[in-house]
Every structure is written in C-alpha cells, then in structure tokens.
Amino acid sequence: MSKKLTVIPEQCSGCRICELVCAIHHFGVNNPKKAAIRVINTYPHPVMRMPVVCSQCKVPACAQVCPTDALRMVDGIIHLDKENCISCFKCVEACPFGAIYAHEDCDLPIKCDMCGGEPECVKNCPLGALKLIPEHALGEIKRLGNVLSYTQMREIEFYEKGEKKTIRYAEIGKEEL
Amino acid sequence: MSIKSGYYKKHLHIDLTKSSTDYRDLTDAFLEKYVGGRGFGAKLVWDNLKKHNFRLDPFGEENLVAIAPGPLSGVYLPSSGKNSFVAISPATGLYGDSSIGGGFGVELRQTGMDVLSITGKAPELSVLFLDNSNASIIPMPELKGKTCLEAEGIIRERLDTQAAHVATIGPAGENLVKFACVNADWGRNAGRTGFGAILGSKNLKAIVVRGHEDLPVYDIDGLMAEANKAFKYLREHKYFKLWQQQGLMNVIAYANEKGILPTYNFKDSVFARYDRINGETMLTDYKIGDSACFSCSMCCGNICLVKDGKYAGTVIEGPEYETCAMLGSNAGIDDFAAVLSANRLCDELGMDTISTGNLIGALIEGYEKGIISLSDLDGRNITWGDDDAILNLIRMIACRQGIGDIIADGSRRIIEKWPEMDKLILQIKGLEQSAYDSRAGISMALAYATSDIGAHHTRAWTIAREMEEGQGWSDEERVETVIYHQMLRPLFDMLGVCRLPWIELGLNEKHYEHFYKYVTGNQLTLEQLLSLSNDIYDLTRLINTRLGVSRKDDTLPYKVHSSPPLTGPNAGKVVDREHFQALLSMYYNKRGWDEDGMPPAGTEKKFED
Numbered sequence: 001m002s003k004k005l006t007v008i009p010e011q012c013s014g015c016r017i018c019e020l021v022c023a024i025h026h027f028g029v030n031n032p033k034k035a036a037i038r039v040i041n042t043y044p045h046p047v048m049r050m051p052v053v054c055s056q057c058k059v060p061a062c063a064q065v066c067p068t069d070a071l072r073m074v075d076g077i078i079h080l081d082k083e084n085c086i087s088c089f090k091c092v093e094a095c096p097f098g099a100i101y102a103h104e105d106c107d108l109p110i111k112c113d114m115c116g117g118e119p120e121c122v123k124n125c126p127l128g129a130l131k132l133i134p135e136h137a138l139g140e141i142k143r144l145g146n147v148l149s150y151t152q153m154r155e156i157e158f159y160e161k162g163e164k165k166t167i168r169y170a171e172i173g174k175e176e177l
Numbered sequence: 178m179s180i181k182s183g184y185y186k187k188h189l190h191i192d193l194t195k196s197s198t199d200y201r202d203l204t205d206a207f208l209e210k211y212v213g214g215r216g217f218g219a220k221l222v223w224d225n226l227k228k229h230n231f232r233l234d235p236f237g238e239e240n241l242v243a244i245a246p247g248p249l250s251g252v253y254l255p256s257s258g259k260n261s262f263v264a265i266s267p268a269t270g271l272y273g274d275s276s277i278g279g280g281f282g283v284e285l286r287q288t289g290m291d292v293l294s295i296t297g298k299a300p301e302l303s304v305l306f307l308d309n310s311n312a313s314i315i316p317m318p319e320l321k322g323k324t325c326l327e328a329e330g331i332i333r334e335r336l337d338t339q340a341a342h343v344a345t346i347g348p349a350g351e352n353l354v355k356f357a358c359v360n361a362d363w364g365r366n367a368g369r370t371g372f373g374a375i376l377g378s379k380n381l382k383a384i385v386v387r388g389h390e391d392l393p394v395y396d397i398d399g400l401m402a403e404a405n406k407a408f409k410y411l412r413e414h415k416y417f418k419l420w421q422q423q424g425l426m427n428v429i430a431y432a433n434e435k436g437i438l439p440t441y442n443f444k445d446s447v448f449a450r451y452d453r454i455n456g457e458t459m460l461t462d463y464k465i466g467d468s469a470c471f472s473c474s475m476c477c478g479n480i481c482l483v484k485d486g487k488y489a490g491t492v493i494e495g496p497e498y499e500t501c502a503m504l505g506s507n508a509g510i511d512d513f514a515a516v517l518s519a520n521r522l523c524d525e526l527g528m529d530t531i532s533t534g535n536l537i538g539a540l541i542e543g544y545e546k547g548i549i550s551l552s553d554l555d556g557r558n559i560t561w562g563d564d565d566a567i568l569n570l571i572r573m574i575a576c577r578q579g580i581g582d583i584i585a586d587g588s589r590r591i592i593e594k595w596p597e598m599d600k601l602i603l604q605i606k607g608l609e610q611s612a613y614d615s616r617a618g619i620s621m622a623l624a625y626a627t628s629d630i631g632a633h634h635t636r637a638w639t640i641a642r643e644m645e646e647g648q649g650w651s652d653e654e655r656v657e658t659v660i661y662h663q664m665l666r667p668l669f670d671m672l673g674v675c676r677l678p679w680i681e682l683g684l685n686e687k688h689y690e691h692f693y694k695y696v697t698g699n700q701l702t703l704e705q706l707l708s709l710s711n712d713i714y715d716l717t718r719l720i721n722t723r724l725g726v727s728r729k730d731d732t733l734p735y736k737v738h739s740s741p742p743l744t745g746p747n748a749g750k751v752v753d754r755e756h757f758q759a760l761l762s763m764y765y766n767k768r769g770w771d772e773d774g775m776p777p778a779g780t781e782k783k784f785e786d
Contacts, residue, residue, distance in 0.1 A: 016471055029397070
C-alpha cells in the first residue's frame with residue numbers, strides 16, 4: 001500500500017521543526033536551508049503557513065525533464081540517483097510546486113526521499129500539520145470539512161450525567177421552502 | 178574546557194554615517210565570558226559608552242545598537258528563535274534591551290555572524306541588506322511614513338527576497354516615539370525600551386537578512402537526543418495543549434482570578450468583563466490559526482481575524498497577555514475586536530503595546546481627575562472603553578499630533594508637563610510598567626524596581642510563585658527568588674532561546690547546560706552559566722550607575738505604595754514603604770552592592786576585555 005505525505009496548512013504554526021529535522025537527518029547539520037521541506041509564509045491576505053514538500057507525483061515533471069534519467073520512481077517514491085545526476089537543476093525549475101530545493105554548499109538538488117518510509121518531519125510535527133496517509137484516503141479530511149461547511153448546521157447543547165454535550169445536526173432550510 | 182563550536186566568531190559593525198561595514202573577529206575568551214545575545218550587547222554598549230566618556234545621546238549617531246542572537250538561536254531544541262536588541266534606551270537614558278522571537282535572529286546568524294552592531298546615521302532613509310557575502314546600505318526614501326507591514330511587503334518585492342526575514346520600523350519609529358518598536362516576521366516585536374526610535378534616529382527603516390550557513394553545533398547527535406527528551410517532556414505536559422491553543426492569552430483568566438490584572442489604569446486589579454477579552458473568547462470567535470517562533474512546539478502565538486462588526490477584516494498575529502491587558506482591561510475596553518484592532522494599529526505604526534496601553538490608561542484617568550483638560554485633548558473627550566477615541570489617540574501618538582506629541586516622549590515628559598500625573602503613571606526609571614500588578618506580591622515590586630531596563634517583568638517574574646507558594650516566604654526567600662530569576666531569565670536571553678518552556682511548563686533548566694555543551698563543546702555547569710549571567714547583571718548595573726542611577730532610582734510607582742486596588746482578592750493591598758526599603762537593602766547586600774546600590778570598586782575591571 002502506497003502512502004502519501006500530505007500537508008494540512010490550517011494546522012501549521014510555521015515553527016519549522018520539520019525543516020530542522022529533515023536537514024539533520026539527511027545532512028547531519030543544523031541548517032533549515034538544507035531541508036527538502038520548507039514552510040512558506042504569506043501575510044496578511046491570505047494568512048497562510050504552507051509546508052512545501054515533494055508530492056511524489058505519479059507523472060513527475062521533475063523526472064520528465066531530467067536529461068540523465070537520474071530521477072526514478074521506485075515503490076511510489078521518486079529517488080535521486082546521485083551517480084547519474086549532473087546537477088543541472090532542471091528538476092528544481094520544473095517542479096510545479098517548487099518542492100525541490102537547491103543550496104550553495106550542495107552539489108545535488110535536495111529532494112524528499114520520504115526517509116525510507118517514515119518521514120522525520122511527520123514524526124516531529126508538533127501540531128499534526130504533516131500526515132502520512134494511505135493513497136486511497138487522500139482528501140478525506142477536506143471532504144468532511146467541505147460537507148460540514150456546506151450544510152446548514154445547528155447546534156444544541158444538553159447535559160448528560162452532569163456533563164455538557166453538544167449535538168450538531170443539519171436543519172432543513174424551512175425559509176427556502 | 179574551551180569553546181570548540183557554536184559560533185562563527187564574527188562581529189559585523191556598520192557605521193551608517195561612513196557607510197562602512199567592518200567584519201571583526203571575536204576571541205574565544207570573549208565568547209566564553211559573554212556567551213551571546215544580551216551578554217554581547219551589554220559588552221559592546223559598555224565599550225561604546227567608555228569611548229564616549231559616558232556622555233551619550235540615545236538619539237545621537239554615537240549610540241550603538243547591538244543585534245545579537247545567541248549560540249543556541251536556531252538550533253534544534255525547544256523555542257530557539259530568540260534574538261536580543263541592546264542599546265542605550267531613549268525612554269530611560271539607561272541600559273535597554275528587548276528580545277524578539279520569530280525567525281529574524283536565526284536568519285541573521287545564518288549570514289555567518291554572531292553579532293551585528295550599528296552606529297551612525299544614514300544620510301537618507303535606508304534599508305540594511307545582509308546576506309552571506311555582503312552587507313549593503315540601500316537608500317529607500319520612498320518608504321517614509323509607510324507602516325511596518327506595508328514596508329515589509331514593499332521591501333520584499335523591491336529586493337526580490339520573498340524568503341528573507343525583514344525587521345522594520347513604522348511611522349512611530351521615524352517620528353522618534355520613545356516607545357517605538359521594531360517589527361519583524363509580520364508581527365513579532367522587539368517591543369520595549371524604544372528600539373524603533375533608535376533605528377529611526379539612524380534613518381534605518383529596515384534590516385533585511387538572508388542567510389544559508391550551517392549553524393555550528395559541536396555534537397549534533399548529543400543535541401538531538403537531549404532536544405528530543407525536552408520536546409517529549411513538553412508534549413506530555415498537561416498544559417501543553419492549552420498553550421498551543423491559547424498561548425499567553427490563557428493568563429488573562431488567571432490574572433483576573435488572582436487579582437493582578439491591570440484594570441482602569443491600575444485602579445483595580447480585577448476586570449468585571451474579563452471573560453470578553455480572555456483566551457476562551459479568542460478561541461471561540463476569533464482565532465483562525467497558530468503561530469510559532471523558530472523550532473517551537475508550544476506555538477504560543479495566535480492568528481486572529483475579526484469576522485464581523487465595525488472592525489471586520491482585521492487580521493493580526495496576536496494578541497498576547499500584555500497587549501490584551503494593557504489595551505484591554507487597563508483602558509476599560511471589553512470588546513475583543515477593538516483590542517485586536519488597537520493591537521494591529523500598534524503593529525502597523527510600530528509602537529509598544531505595553532507602554533501605549535499604560536500611558537493611555539493614565540491619560541484617561543488624568544482627564545477624569547481634571548489634571549488634563551479638554552483643551553489639552555483638542556476638545557475630544559476620552560473615557561474608559563471608548564475605543565474610537567483610543568484608536569485615534571494611538572494614531573496621534575505615532576504621528577505626534579496634538580497631545581500625542583507629548584505622550585510620544587513617554588512618561589517622564591508627561592510628568593514634566595503635568596506634575597500631578599506622577600501619581601497616576603506606573604513607571605520606573607522612565608519605562609512604563611508591564612501588566613502584572615505588583616501590589617499583590619512584594620517580590621514582584623522588588624523585581625520591577627531592580628530590573629535593569631525599568632519596570633518590565635522580563636528580568637524576574639516572581640508574582641505567580643509568590644502567590645502560589647510564597648505566602649509564608651521570609652524576606653530572604655523573596656530576595657533570593659528575585660535574584661535567581663534575574664540570573665536565569667537573562668541567561669535565556671544570552672543563549673538566544675525562549676524562557677516559556679521553563680517558566681510556563683516547567684522544563685528543567687538543567688537541559689540548557691547540556692544544550693550549551695552540545696552546541697559549543699564547552700562544558701559548563703548550570704551554576705557556572707548562571708554566574709556568567711550574573712556578571713552581565715553587574716555589567717548592566719554598572720552601565721546604569723555610571724549613567725547616574727543609584728538607590729534613589731530603584732523606586733516604586735506612587736500607586737504601588739499608596740493606592741490599593743479597589744476590589745478583588747488584593748483589594749486594599751499596597752506595598753509597605755519600610756518593608757520595601759528593607760528588602761532593597763537586603764537585595765543589594767546579597768548582590769554585593771553597597772547600601773546605595775553601587776557595585777563594588779573593581780567591578781569595572783572584570784569587563785575590560
């Protein structure tokens with residue numbers, strides 16, 4: 001079963017711990033600029049903190065432009081073959097998300113390799129903004145959020161054994177009838 | 178043992194008058210003795226003062242401002258995104274510092290330096306741009322009058338630096354408002370002691386940093402293991418989730434319950450409608466996201482949006498406790514949207530919310546008592562909770578219009594103009610007091626009186642401990658608690674990390690001994706580190722005493738001695754004068770200072786190199 005690294009930007013606080021652990025894990029140095037994931041901030045319209053990381057596309061734009069076939073999909077993850085890479089950085093420019101990175105000290109592009117299946121960024125994100133989920137479950141969270149926001153929800157509060165509880169239910173729009 | 182890593186050993190000095198940039202090497206002895214952050218800053222400011230024979234105008238070209246992260250800034254450990262600004266403060270004329278979170282300090286370090294210092298004055302409004310290979314001063318007169326956030330946007334676009342970190346000043350800084358602040362990362366502020374005005378006096382609108390160096394760490398595996406232990410401790414703490422959700426906003430309810438929430442210019446210490454400006458209200462109606470400083474899992478920052486009403490559309494990174502208390506209950510405002518709007522306005526104009534709220538509260542009371550007349554206010558009435566008038570006053574201060582011109586010069590100028598205001602303004606050494614009522618606990622009063630920058634809680638925050646467990650404290654325990662805080666809390670500012678994991682969630686301070694060891698390779702015990710921090714406290718005291726401070730300045734505001742809170746758990750309480758003087762004597766004695774608060778002869782020698 002193939003798993004995807006997904007981002008829930010609404011949960012991200014911009015702490016950049018993902019960048020740090022990624023760089024330490026792959027390069028052994030404390031340098032967020034050597035990470036294969038970066039948090040982009042926009043403010044004030046819209047206010048957004050968005051971790052940008054490789055989506056392991058099935059039709060990868062990066063691999064398509066690679067002149068030496070150094071980027072190859074193996075078990076759902078696009079790996080960079082260090083032997084064949086000629087450091088032209090065409091992949092960095094081709095990625096539609098800007099999710100492959102470059103650094104002056106590094107000869108090769110910096111690209112997410114999913115840490116062999118258990119990404120450090122996911123393990124260490126303090127707010128659960130990064131998740132590893134099965135491919136078939138992609139979009140589930142969004143779908144639920146969407147359903148809730150499009151339904152006219154009402155809320156009632158009640159007490160059960162002294163504990164306050166709420167039930168949300170959909171009100172059928174009487175006014176519109 | 179000695180320093181093996183953790184520093185670039187570089188100090189960049191910039192003289193804006195000569196437009197010169199000068200990279201200097203730092204010696205191991207310097208690094209070991211002053212550690213970083215406020216330590217570096219205090220030393221550079223001290224040397225600069227000596228050079229000018231202790232005669233220095235805070236707004237003069239000669240005032241040196243040091244911007245210093247610490248050896249732990251940006252390192253993988255809880256909340257390592259701190260950076261200190263240090264200079265002679267225009268508000269107090271004495272030593273001043275302020276720390277800023279976010280990621281500005283980390284990025285500054287990544288340009289490959291440990292400390293940046295700036296003197297001189299640019300011929301026209303300019304921006305300082307630093308990256309790994311160069312430092313350039315770029316004239317941008319078109320930024321004049323732009324707000325902090327506008328300027329940040331324009332600079333990013335103009336210099337093509339979307340990923341850089343930008344610290345800006347607003348109109349308040351340009352107009353030399355003595356409590357103007359420096360704003361970075363869209364809403365983090367070096368708030369206190371007037372750094373916005375200092376940069377304004379230097380014609381420096383912004384500092385842009387973009388770096389990519391590895392942060393030097395001696396033993397990365399050791400660091401990882403230690404940091405993971407600390408992160409795990411925090412994650413499992415029972416209040417961790419609360420901090421993530423509310424951040425410092427959870428303190429409003431606590432402060433109100435304990436009777437330390439400044440209300441109506443400290444006339445009271447409980448606010449009847451506190452629940453309209455507390456963390457719960459923020460969560461239900463306003464919060465739309467979290468915001469954290471670099472490498473922080475607690476994410477005490479909030480992002481709020483006003484969704485309806487006359488302030489609809491206001492977005493703000495904030496608020497936090499101080500702002501909500503000073504611009505909320507202290508000004509009698511019970512509308513959270515109005516507080517957010519005032520906070521946003523202060524951020525835009527680049528003004529400290531604590532001093533602004535404190536002075537506005539005092540002004541309203543002054544007007545109520547007839548000390549300030551309607552004509553002083555240009556015929557515009559102002560009362561408690563009048564948000565329109567308060568927002569207008571904030572603009573008037575930043576632009577120095579009407580009475581705003583006097584308020585902009587801070588509490589000293591106000592007292593000069595209306596001497597009776599001395600009884601209403603809570604300030605020490607010219608710095609307006611922050612939002613913890615010290616009438617509830619005398620150790621907090623001592624902490625404010627002996628803080629090196631004036632009435633701020635950053636050096637020692639003993640109020641909660643005294644209320645929780647210190648009811649039976651002896652005076653000796655009170656003094657010792659204040660001194661311990663004054664050693665430990667500034668140590669965080671020297672290392673370049675945040676103190677909240679320790680003070681709020683009880684992260685053991687021993688961790689920092691290990692963090693320091695793994696980063697620098699220098700093995701010091703916590704006691705040795707505290708002793709280095711204590712030396713810096715002596716140094717800042719020395720700076721202040723050479724600038725004229727003595728026992729006569731380590732005082733308390735009139736209200737703390739003579740005007741008790743009207744209601745709440747601390748109703749009727751004041752700080753007894755004799756008791757306070759006895760504590761102060763004991764404090765000096767324990768620090769090894771004389772009866773007049775002077776460090777012993779020979780202290781200067783310690784800081785010669």
